[in-house]
Amino acid sequence: MNTVIVERPGTGNLVSRFFYGFKSLLIGMRLTFKYLSHPSTVVTQQYPENRKSLKLADRVRAQLKFEIDGEGYHKCTACHICEQQCPNASIHVIERKPSATGKPELDTFIWRLDSCTFCNLCVMVCPYQVLKMDATFESSVYDQKLLAYNLSPYAGPTSGVLMKIEDPEARKKMIEPRGQYAGPTALSGYPLAGISKKQFPETTHQGGHL
Amino acid sequence: MVNMELIPKVTSLDERLGAMAAHDDSPLATQEYFVNMGPQHPSTHGVLRLVLKLDGETVREVIPVLGYIHRGMEKKAETVGYRQQVHLTDRLDYLCSVMNNWVVSATIEKAAKIELNDRIQVVRTIFAELQRLQSHLLWWGVFGMDLGAFTPFLYGFRDREKITKIFEETIGARLTMNYIQPGGMMYDLHPTFQAEVKSLLLYMKPMFKEYDELVTGNIIIQERLRNVGCLDAKSAIALGTSGPVLRASGVPHDLRKSKPYGVYDKVNFRVPIGSVGDCWDRYAVRMLEMRESVSIIEQLIDNIPEGKHLTVKPGAKIRPPAGVYFEQMETARGIFGVLMNSDGSEKPTRVNYRTPNFHNLWCLTKIAPGGKIGDLVSIISSLDVVVPDIDR
Amino acid sequence: MSVSSFSRNIVSHLDSSPGTSAALFVSGLVGTLAFMSLMALILIYVERKVAAHFQCRLGPMRVGWHGILQSVADALKLILKEDIVPFSADKLMHATAPVFAVVAMLLTLIAIPLSSSLTLADSNIGVLYISAVSGLGVLGILLGGWSSNNKWSLIGAMRAGAQIISYELSATLSVLVIIMLSGSLKLSTIIQSQANGWWIWRAPGVGLIAFITFIISSTAEINRTPFDLAEGESELTAGFHTEYSGMRFAFFFLAEYLNLFVVSALGATLFLGGWMPLHIGDQQGLFSGFNQVMDLIPEFVWFMLKTASLIFLSMWFRWTFPRLRVDQLMKLEWKILMPIGFLNLVLAALMTFFGFFFFATGRGF
Numbered sequence: 001m002n003t004v005i006v007e008r009p010g011t012g013n014l015v016s017r018f019f020y021g022f023k024s025l026l027i028g029m030r031l032t033f034k035y036l037s038h039p040s041t042v043v044t045q046q047y048p049e050n051r052k053s054l055k056l057a058d059r060v061r062a063q064l065k066f067e068i069d070g071e072g073y074h075k076c077t078a079c080h081i082c083e084q085q086c087p088n089a090s091i092h093v094i095e096r097k098p099s100a101t102g103k104p105e106l107d108t109f110i111w112r113l114d115s116c117t118f119c120n121l122c123v124m125v126c127p128y129q130v131l132k133m134d135a136t137f138e139s140s141v142y143d144q145k146l147l148a149y150n151l152s153p154y155a156g157p158t159s160g161v162l163m164k165i166e167d168p169e170a171r172k173k174m175i176e177p178r179g180q181y182a183g184p185t186a187l188s189g190y191p192l193a194g195i196s197k198k199q200f201p202e203t204t205h206q207g208g209h210l
Numbered sequence: 211m212v213n214m215e216l217i218p219k220v221t222s223l224d225e226r227l228g229a230m231a232a233h234d235d236s237p238l239a240t241q242e243y244f245v246n247m248g249p250q251h252p253s254t255h256g257v258l259r260l261v262l263k264l265d266g267e268t269v270r271e272v273i274p275v276l277g278y279i280h281r282g283m284e285k286k287a288e289t290v291g292y293r294q295q296v297h298l299t300d301r302l303d304y305l306c307s308v309m310n311n312w313v314v315s316a317t318i319e320k321a322a323k324i325e326l327n328d329r330i331q332v333v334r335t336i337f338a339e340l341q342r343l344q345s346h347l348l349w350w351g352v353f354g355m356d357l358g359a360f361t362p363f364l365y366g367f368r369d370r371e372k373i374t375k376i377f378e379e380t381i382g383a384r385l386t387m388n389y390i391q392p393g394g395m396m397y398d399l400h401p402t403f404q405a406e407v408k409s410l411l412l413y414m415k416p417m418f419k420e421y422d423e424l425v426t427g428n429i430i431i432q433e434r435l436r437n438v439g440c441l442d443a444k445s446a447i448a449l450g451t452s453g454p455v456l457r458a459s460g461v462p463h464d465l466r467k468s469k470p471y472g473v474y475d476k477v478n479f480r481v482p483i484g485s486v487g488d489c490w491d492r493y494a495v496r497m498l499e500m501r502e503s504v505s506i507i508e509q510l511i512d513n514i515p516e517g518k519h520l521t522v523k524p525g526a527k528i529r530p531p532a533g534v535y536f537e538q539m540e541t542a543r544g545i546f547g548v549l550m551n552s553d554g555s556e557k558p559t560r561v562n563y564r565t566p567n568f569h570n571l572w573c574l575t576k577i578a579p580g581g582k583i584g585d586l587v588s589i590i591s592s593l594d595v596v597v598p599d600i601d602r
Numbered sequence: 603m604s605v606s607s608f609s610r611n612i613v614s615h616l617d618s619s620p621g622t623s624a625a626l627f628v629s630g631l632v633g634t635l636a637f638m639s640l641m642a643l644i645l646i647y648v649e650r651k652v653a654a655h656f657q658c659r660l661g662p663m664r665v666g667w668h669g670i671l672q673s674v675a676d677a678l679k680l681i682l683k684e685d686i687v688p689f690s691a692d693k694l695m696h697a698t699a700p701v702f703a704v705v706a707m708l709l710t711l712i713a714i715p716l717s718s719s720l721t722l723a724d725s726n727i728g729v730l731y732i733s734a735v736s737g738l739g740v741l742g743i744l745l746g747g748w749s750s751n752n753k754w755s756l757i758g759a760m761r762a763g764a765q766i767i768s769y770e771l772s773a774t775l776s777v778l779v780i781i782m783l784s785g786s787l788k789l790s791t792i793i794q795s796q797a798n799g800w801w802i803w804r805a806p807g808v809g810l811i812a813f814i815t816f817i818i819s820s821t822a823e824i825n826r827t828p829f830d831l832a833e834g835e836s837e838l839t840a841g842f843h844t845e846y847s848g849m850r851f852a853f854f855f856l857a858e859y860l861n862l863f864v865v866s867a868l869g870a871t872l873f874l875g876g877w878m879p880l881h882i883g884d885q886q887g888l889f890s891g892f893n894q895v896m897d898l899i900p901e902f903v904w905f906m907l908k909t910a911s912l913i914f915l916s917m918w919f920r921w922t923f924p925r926l927r928v929d930q931l932m933k934l935e936w937k938i939l940m941p942i943g944f945l946n947l948v949l950a951a952l953m954t955f956f957g958f959f960f961f962a963t964g965r966g967f
Contacts, residue, residue, distance in 0.1 A: 001467045004480045006458075006494035009432035018938070021429030025923065031423050032361055032922045036655045043368050044659040057375075059382035059397060081525055087294035119297035119388045120396060125525035133382065245753045267757070267928060358827055358925030364657035430828060430924050583757070584831065584927040 061118040061133040064111050066151045073159030074152060075128040078106040082122035082131060090116040096155045100174045107155040110181050113139060114147040128158075150181035213448050242270055247586075249278045255352070255590065256597025260574075262586070269586055272578045274571055280601040287561040292318050292528040293392060295561065299548075300386035302565060303599040305345040306541040308337045311390040316471065317537040317548045318392040321530030328473075329517035330394045335472035336510050337389065338539075340407070343414070343503040344373040345542035346496050349594045353493070354425055356591040357434060362425050369417055376406050393522035399514070407511050414504055418497070426497060435490040439577040439589035442487055449576065450569035453544030454499065455593055458484035458491035465540035477509045489592040496594070529556055543567055543594055567599035630722050634712055638860055643673035645859045649917055656921040680852040688751055688845050695749035700846065700853030703742030707860045709735040714867045715789050717877045717901040728789035729781060732868065733774055736823070739861065740766045743825075743832065746854070747842035758841025761928050762832030766823055768935045773819035775943030776812040779805075779950040780872045783959065793876035798883055798961035800875040805959040808950045813873045815943055817915070820865040822931070824858065826916060828923040829931060866912035867905075874908045877901035883961050 010020060035041050045054075056062075066074045076093075083091045096107035123131045131151075141147060156162070156175030165171050247260040257278035263271040283302065287295035299310040312334055319326065351366025374384045380400040381389045389396050425431055441451075446459040456463055464481045466474040482498035484491025532554045538547035544566025551560035570593050578586050647662070647670065654661030662669025687696055710732050715721040725731055740763055747759020781787060783805055784795035802809045822829040833841035843854045870876060879896040882889040926934065953959055 001462055001464065002478070002480045003462050003483045004498065006482050006484050006491060006498055008485065009436055009490060014938075017429070024427045024429045027423050028425075028428050028922045029918055031420060032656045032918065035658055036652070039655070041658050042655070042660055043371070046660075046663060057379040057382065057400075059380070059400070060378060061382045085294070085525065087290040087297065117297055117386070118383065119294070120382065121294065121297070121388075121524075124391075124396060127525075243753060245757075267761075354924065358830070359923060360653075361657050361921050364659065368658055424922070425924075428923065430926060433930055434924065434927055582927060582929065584925075 056135040056137075058135070059133075060135040060137075061120055062135050062137040063113070063133065063139060064116065064122070064149075064151065065132055065134055065136075066109070066153075067130055067132055068153065069159055071159065071163070072153060073162050074106075074130055075158045075160065076106045076109065076130045076152065077128065077158055078104045079127065081125050081127065085121045085125045087119060087121070088115055088117065091122060099157075101157050101161060103157070105155065105157050106152055108150050108178055108181055109152040111149045111151050112147060113149060114144060146180070148181050150178055152178060154178055213444065240265060255595050258571075258595065258597045258600070260586075262583075264583070267582045269578050269581055269583065272575050272586070274574065276601055278601065279598050281598075283602045284561050284563060288558055291557045292322075292530075295558075296391060297386070297388040299563070300388055301598060302563060302602060303541060303543060303546070303567065303596045304385055305348055305596060306341055306543065306546070307385065307387045308341040308389055309539060309541040310546060311388060312338060312472075313537055313539045313541075313546050313548050315390050315392045316539070317535050317550050318528060318530070320537055321533070321535040321550060321552055322392070322528050323530075324393050324522055326394065326521060327517040328515040330519065330521070331472050332510055332514050333395060333399060333519070334390055335474065335477075336407070336507055336514075338472065339503045339506045339510075340373055340376065342542045343500055343507075344370050344377075346500045346503075347373070349496060349542075350421065350425070350500075353591045356587050357431065359425065359428075359431075362421070365420070365424070369414065372410050372413065376403065376410065379403070379406070391520065391524075392528060393526075394518065394520035396520075398519040404511055404514070407507060411504055411508055411511075414500075418501060421497070426494075432490070434584070434588055435493055435592070436488065437486070438489045438581060438585045439592065440486055440488045441573055441577050445576055446487065446573070449572050451544065451573055452566050452569065453540065453542070454492055454495045455544065455570050455573065457482065458495045459487035460485055465538060465545055469538075471539055473510065474506075477506050479506050489588050492592040492594075527556060529554060538564070541566060543596065543599070544570055563602055565599040565602065567595050567597070571595050571600055630712075634708065634722065638708065638711060638856075641863055642856050642859050643677065645863060645913070646676065646855075647673045648913075649859070652914065652917045653921050656918075677852070680848060680855070683848040685848040685850060686845075691751045691845065692749040695745045696845075697850070699742050699746035699749060700850045700857070701742070702745060703739055703857035704853050706736055706738035706742065707857045707864060709738070710864045710868075711860065713789065714864065714871060715793060715876055716905055718790070720902065721790065724788065724790050726786075726788040729777055729787045729792075729872075733770070733777070736864075737770065739857070742854075742857070743842050746846065750842070750845035752845055755842050755844050758832045758844075762825060762842060764928075765825070765829060765832065765931060768932060769819045769822035769829075769939075772815055772935060772939040772943050773823060775940070775947055776816040776819065777872060778947055779808060779812040782947075782950050782954045783809075785954075789871055789876070793871060793878050796875040796878045796881075798881055800873065800878070800880065802873045804961060805950065805953060808946055808953055808959075809873065811942065811946050812950070813869070815939055815946065816869055816873065817912075818939060819935075820869060821916060821919060822935070824861040824865055826862065827920040828925050830920075831925055831928055831931065862913060862916060863909065866909045866916065869912050870905065870908035874912075875904075876908075877905040879904050887961075 010017070012020070047054075066076065068074055078093050078095045080093050083089075083093045090112045092108075092110040093106065094108045094110065096105040099105035118133065120133060123133055139147075154175040154177050162171050162174065165174070242263055242265045245262045245264055247262055249257040249259045251258075259275040259278060261273040261275060262269055263273075281301075283295075283298050286298060290298070296311050296314050299314050300307040302310055318324070347366045347370040351363040351370075354360070354362030354366070377387065378384050380397060380403055381387050382397070383389075441455070441459045443460045446456050446461060451459075452463070460483060462481065462483050465471075466479075467481060479502045480498075482495045482502070484495050530550075530552045532552055535550045535552065536547060538545050540546075545564070546566055547564035549560075549562040549564070550558050553559050573593060574586075574589060578589055581589070650672065651661040651669070662672035665671045665675050687693060712722040713725070713728050713732050715724060743762045743766070744759050747755045747757075747762070750756075780792060780801055783801055784792045786792060786795070796804070798804070800809075802813050805812075825832045831841075833843065843851060846854060879893075879899060879901070881893045881896060883893070
């Protein structure tokens with residue numbers, strides 16, 4: 001094995017160590033003075049004031065979002081694959097019953113920020129690349145209920161199905177707008193205290209809880 | 211053969227607290243007292259509780275009390291499945307997140323017989339060495355801070371930020387990466403990766419000299435670390451230490467050389483070994499390891515082969531055949547091993563993480579007694595203990 | 603109209619009746635308290651800014667322009683904070699410990715001459731008085747550590763007690779050198795004796811060694827890194843003042859920073875000439891023109907500049923060096939600094955006797 005023995009600190013009599021010590025202290029002081037006297041070496045940023053110029057990497061995982069195209073439609077088919085892959089049941093996919101087209105449709109896509117670990121598995125497995133993580137990191141709120149997001153702006157079929165319909169008014173009839181999710185939802189698979197399981201919307205979540 | 215006398219005997223905490231030192235009745239006898247270096251403390255590197263038996267300033271006994279950050283990760287791995295447990299290992303030794311992911315992924319690949327290509331191996335090695343460098347930089351900063359010099363902390367973090375930024379661009383996360391998945395990596399390399407890493411390497415080389423000027427050559431640091439907490443080679447092996455702690459005691463053991471994984475058998479690097487096993491040796495071994503990491507990355511960064519970054523589909527089911535699979539690798543703190551018990555289904559029946567910090571911590575009970583409280587802090591810092599790894 | 607001529611004006615117009623003495627006393631008290639508060643606020647802000655710039659960051663930037671009002675905000679916070687006293691603490695001692703620390707510091711502060719006319723208590727045993735009174739500070743630390751009923755505080759207090767008592771010896775030895783060279787204990791005489799040059803360079807070698815010893819000992823006296831194991835932040839959380847909050851902690855905090863000021867001021871007075879401008883030789887010598895130029899800068903400004911540079915030196919030490927272990931600290935004092943101090947004292951005695959320093963009166967070096 002290609003090894004190297006590390007050096008030991010110098011040994012010597014008291015006098016030589018004394019002078020070495022003095023010199024080493026001065027060398028350390030010179031280094032810190034170098035940073036003091038060159039204000040250009042400051043590396044910190046003044047955070048709230050520099051929001052406009054703050055640029056995070058595009059792969060930063062801070063918030064889960066849907067890919068919404070120009071018309072406001074998404075491609076989610078409510079296939080539940082992301083829900084199954086999520087390790088701790090932070091995603092609940094609620095299907096629309098009855099669906100407008102007869103095939104499964106998405107009603108609400110509940111994503112819990114307070115239990116998500118940002119492992120990115122949901123993004124990786126989605127077969128239609130509906131989900132993405134973006135860099136919105138300022139998501140603190142004063143009420144925990146606000147941390148259960150609904151990522152889908154409407155309940156209805158995917159953009160592929162909708163764009164086949166020529167008439168915009170007919171398209172609007174097939175979808176129902178959805179806003180922020182306000183109902184009860186389970187945290188890590190366990191129902192919230194005091195709310196019976198019957199009140200929960202049906203989910204097909206399988207993995208991630210005891 | 212393991213010398214059983216070198217391993218501390220296991221007694222319950224109550225027994226040990228109850229057996230307070232009997233003091234003799236002479237008029238000058240001093241009394242030993244118990245102090246709690248409690249779970250919240252500026253320098254126990256996490257929620258580690260140490261019950262100290264002190265005689266004035268001298269430490270007579272150290273009793274670590276664990277469990278303050280136990281989260282049941284091994285049990286959780288049984289319920290979440292193979293692929294989903296990888297991101298939990300990020301949170302074990304959070305400073306070696308990429309390396310932990312690699313070990314678990316390698317175990318799963320071994321179990322499910324997943325093939326990899328060269329690009330994956332090279333990129334994994336580069337990321338592991340970057341993570342080692344980043345972890346050692348944080349250790350260096352915190353080491354200075356524990357000894358009372360507050361400035362190295364800031365310098366270490368300033369330099370570490372450059373590596374974190376590289377991670378952020380490619381992986382998307384700064385601390386809990388979940389990057390290395392069974393079958394490859396989550397994302398392919400960012401287009402700016404190579405240029406950034408090369409500029410980082412150019413930046414780091416003069417920085418090592420600065421670290422030496424500020425901390426390594428400082429007489430106060432040298433006198434505080436010399437001959438403090440000596441751990442001889444036999445005790446180190448008997449206690450199960452690994453990593454820089456073991457190497458500082460003079461034992462030439464490095465998994466990257468003895469059981470190479472990734473592309474470690476194709477790069478040239480030296481393994482720093484200590485001679486005495488005191489805090490200074492542990493410090494110097496890590497400083498040299500940083501330089502060796504830089505040299506490994508330098509050798510690899512220009513020769514990344516082309517290929518796919520993930521050889522299995524992200525949602526593919528992993529159903530390894532029934533059996534027991536084990537894989538171990540050298541993280542920045544020691545040997546991290548994963549043992550998986552599979553019965554052919556989609557979730558393992560038992561997962562055991564052999565974490566380096568768990569075994570490194572127990573050296574403390576052997577080497578801290580006899581020193582002062584200040585020595586205790588130096589020893590904990592030089593052992594580079596990250597507590598979530600101990601409790602899992 | 604400089605500060606010194608202003609105060610000289612006032613003083614010369616007063617006669618010494620009891621009313622005037624009382625007025626002088628009260629104005630002195632108010633002036634000292636005001637000076638002390640202002641100095642503490644400034645020093646805390648400067649420490650934070652200097653620390654930040656050593657560490658490649660900016661420090662307080664929000665409260666006021668570049669954080670100037672940060673100290674005011676801190677002071678307000680400490681005043682309004684709840685005063686938590688541990689349940690089983692010794693209440694009387696817990697309350698009086700910070701008082702001791704502040705009083706010790708105040709008593710030393712009044713003896714330092716800020717300029718030739720701004721001196722509150724220029725007694726003819728000035729240096730002896732300062733040495734004696736600064737010992738009260740140890741009492742504050744020991745009481746604070748003991749009364750908190752906390753083993754960690756007690757460890758910190760015991761360490762501090764041992765440390766301060768040991769280093770007083772070295773500090774006194776280095777001060778003795780200057781007393782011998784200048785021939786008096788009275789601070790204003792010591793300053794006057796530096797009219798031909800400051801003792802740090804005027805006594806070749808001996809002055810510098812005494813200065814370095816004084817710097818090291820006084821850093822240990824005021825519990826600053828590299829000797830801050832009494833409040834070792836990474837070992838004992840906050841040492842003897844762990845259990846203090848609110849105004850009591852504010853007193854300890856105040857005492858610490860003003861101790862820094864006092865010790866730097868003392869060092870400036872003894873070794874760097876106090877308010878005496880930099881003169882090389884006397885008014886008739888080679889450098890008389892240079893001396894006259896130096897005289898143009900007011901004395902108070904000289905004093906503050908010297909003190910500020912010593913304060914900066916202390917901060918530089920704090921943010922560069924790690925701390926010493928307690929046995930190494932004792933070893934440094936008893937085995938290294940004290941022998942050097944004694945040797946220095948003997949050399950200084952010889953130097954004084956034979957007059958072997960620059961610009962000794964009667965000899966034309």
